[in-house]
Amino acid sequence: MTNMPVVALVGNKGGSGKTTLCVNLASALSAAAPTIVLDADPQRSSLQWRNMAEREDAVPVLDAVDDTAAAIRKSRxxxxxxxxxxxxSVHAEQTGHVLAMCDLALIPVQPSPLDIWATVHIEDKVEEARRKNPNLRAVLVINQLESRTRLSRIIRQALAELSLPAAETAIRRRVAYRSSVLEGRAVTDLGSRGAEAANEISQLIDEVVRA
Ligand SMILES: Nc1ncnc2c1ncn2[C@@H]1O[C@H](COP(=O)(O)OP(=O)(O)OP(=O)(O)O)[C@@H](O)[C@H]1O
Ligand SMILES: [Mg+2]
Structure with missing residues (x-):
């Protein structure tokens, strides 16, 4: 089987949207090809999401907290x-294994200068990981952008100061992301209620995952 990218949702801050983007990206990708989620976070939120899922064909989620490297090797x-x-945390043992082995690290970040500046620690870890994993791509993804607002100049300036690129596709703050996760579903399962969210997820996939 040809190897498609191993994609990781990485960050150094709680609540940036890793789990939300993880389950939604994986659900959208699973419509096209066999896809698995590895939950490497001891909080096990992706596993909890899967346990609530009503669809039997929902994307599988594997516990990868204790044996992260082995789970990646097997799953890919x-x-x-x-x-x-x-x-x-980028200092967590699991994140270290993931950065050493994945192809694409997506770093969700809220559109606030403080949050963007805080990603400097991630830049350092990505640089370190590239010594072992030279082809590692790392891209910031603006998450929870206020609907109908554009990125302000101050945000664009803060992004420009970083060495890591940001995806053009920003993910907006939408009720669909909250409600779908509570229901163990993805925005792609919500029909018209989730259409705009499903669109931006597929745009993000086209821009960074399938690029
Ligand atoms: N684009 C969005 N629109 C609306 N709500 C969102 C969006 N992204 C995330 N949220 C909400 O923000 C909260 C934090 O998101 P999430 O749990 O995905 O972050 P996380 O980075 O996985 O957090 P943790 O670091 O604790 O694992 C959740 O309540 C989630 O529903
Ligand atoms: Mg999470």
Missing amino acids: NEYQYVVIDCPP
Whole structure:
């Protein structure tokens, strides 16, 4: 099987949207090819989401907290897409294994200068990981952008100061993301209620995952 990118949701801050993007990206990818989620976060939120899922064909989620490296090695041979939810720290052991092995690290960040500046620690970890994993791509994803607002100049300036690129596709703050996770579903399962969210998720996939 050709190896598709192993995608990880990484961050150094709680609540940036790793789990939300993880389950939604994986659910959208699973419509195209066999996909698995690896939950490497001891909070096990992606696993909780899967336990609530009503759809039997919802994307599978594997506990990868204790044996992160082994779970990645096994899953990437068995699935086309592997999407990994990480703990909210780049210093966590699990995040270290993930950065050493994944192809694409997506870093959700809220559109606030403080949050963007705080990603400097992630830049350092990505640099370190690239010594072992030279092809590692790392991209910031603005999450929870207020609907109908554009990125302000101050946010664009803060992003420009970083060495890591930001995706053009920003994910907006939408009720669909909250309600779908509570229901163990993805925005792609919500029909018209989730259409705008499903659109931006597929745009993000086209821009960064399938690029
Ligand atoms: N685009 C969005 N629109 C609306 N709500 C969102 C969006 N992204 C995330 N949220 C909400 O923000 C909260 C934090 O999101 P999430 O749990 O995905 O973050 P996380 O980075 O996984 O957190 P942790 O670091 O604790 O694992 C959740 O309540 C989630 O529903
Ligand atoms: Mg989480």
